[in-house]
Amino acid sequence: MSLDYVKFSTGFEKFMPKEYRDMVEHGPFGRKVSVSQMGTFKEILEEHPMCAGCAMTLFIRLAMISFPNPEDTITVGTAGCGRLAISQAAIPFVYGNYGDQNGVASGLSRGLRLRFGDKPKDVVVMVGDGGMADIGFSGTLHSWFRKEKFATIMLDNEVYGNTGGQESGMTNKGAVLKMAPLGKKFEKMDMVSMAKVAGCAYVATVVPNNPRRVESVIKKAVLIAREVGPTYIQAYTSCNIEYAIPTDKVMEDAKNVENDRYQFSEYITDEAKQYLSERYGYKEFLPKPAAAAAIPQA
């Protein structure tokens, strides 16, 4: 959990694979990288077996680039497609039983605080909609009610992708899937409202066809979770296999879905705004100057 773990052991440099050497010498550790520099530095995400053209893969790639301090970050995941890529990155990944991610992350983030005090160590949960809104539902909600300080990201492909197309609570009403042939009978769960009710300090919905926006929401969610409270990002990350989206139309689908029913939204408490402006220099959240009318006239 520091820059020390991404360097060569003395004498071993020449035996390390090229990808590892590139990572140490040209990776994002200990310096700031952004999506606008993509294609010029070695990313922490490596090759993995997720499907060609999967939007979830793109989102995970963008998330890994957006972590404010990758060398001080641990990801937590569970069964589902996302873990196939999240586990193939040069940062620690914790994999529990299906659905227990927010319980595991609660213990982890508390333990890291005890061990490292004020030095921020970021815990980021990234899990599918089934793992979060169905199987891990109570654990997720309880961690928010308890105000556990870590970021929770839902990779919402609106289906159980990894097991061949069962409906989840996040599937849209009426959707017919390979293993849900009668069609979904009830509405998509409103996890965004539940996150707000349960006391998250920051809640955002986002679609990966706007990489800079993905970067911005991930940075805010991770930073706010350091000290203010739990944060939640819900990302539309289509499953091109189960929804039969041709791979070259995945971004077109993301754009259409964004316009139709997955608009960008961002909720942030006043405390979180103040924290971001005072601690991390976010100009957009600086207190507005008092209105002219309030200034006493001479």
Add this chain to the structure above:
Amino acid sequence: MYLVANISVEICAATSCRLCTQFCPEANTILYNNEAGKEKGYKYGSAYVAVDRCKGCAQCVWVCDNMAKHHAIKMVMIDQLPNAAITDNVTYGEKSTTAQLASPVIG
């Protein structure tokens, strides 16, 4: 054989858009070489594909055609590419990368 993305240096180096790599789902697959095309007088350098990492989804083609509107990327059968970049031949620099091009099909 299978399809991989191939970027025309002539078209790409005439702009500086750098959009496609932000949308490729695979990490370190579309890379940038700031010097590519300079010998032919192009201003900006070009994107290129490390074909061993490309999964052939053609999302980059959609992005270059529809978002950038530059039409620089085509899908090509890997054995039809005389020369291509592969990860082992990529060198990272400060703000750019370079790649030694070689036949992508061995044997």
